[in-house]
Amino acid sequence: MSESAVAVNLADKLSQFSELWSQKRVAVLNDYEVKLAKLKGEFVWHTHEETDELFLVISGRLTIQLRDADVVLEPGELYVVPRGVEHCPRADEETAILLLEPAGTLNTGDAGGPMTKAAEILG
């Protein structure tokens, strides 16, 4: 049996970390990364000029603030922020999400700053 032929259990992966606002890579699809993160509080306003960004809520509740709207995501709901659209995620309770975007996409996009962190590989 191939060593790589193993399912990725999202709940198991989420149980392996508690750090907030730190993306953990759990799978790779071509040149895209599937990442998990735990959020609480407000992130920073930023834009990804080069790529769309998919958010899928696993638990909790995520508000993706856009400049002209809020998109509220409950578990089992997803939203794709189009490239070039400024956004700021906010979670009033601790929230677990799945993210999908090209490998190397920085969490803070064009904004930089102290919250900037590369995705980590979760074993």
Place this chain on the structure above:
Amino acid sequence: MSESAVAVNLADKLSQFSELWSQKRVAVLNDYEVKLAKLKGEFVWHTHEETDELFLVISGRLTIQLRDADVVLEPGELYVVPRGVEHCPRADEETAILLLEPAGTLNTGDAGGPMTKAAEILG
């Protein structure tokens, strides 16, 4: 408010169709499509030479048969079939999945045949 600033609720989308083995597009991420499908029974053995393919089980239970292993996915579990790897999905009970792959990827890959069907856009 942007008309496009609306969450995609996966359960709602799944309630909108009952057809088996028919991929329904619910979101677009760059040149990738996020699709839903309902499966029961066995598909056909096939390979995607040009792309990896992500399967995430929402409900039910999916067995992704590979030539040297079976990968069994329960709800909340995902697996990426690497490009070039022959596989055949099988669901012994009705199973709902989320699929992610580049737009235009055919469901039957290189195999063709009567099960071949382009993804449909779910309103």
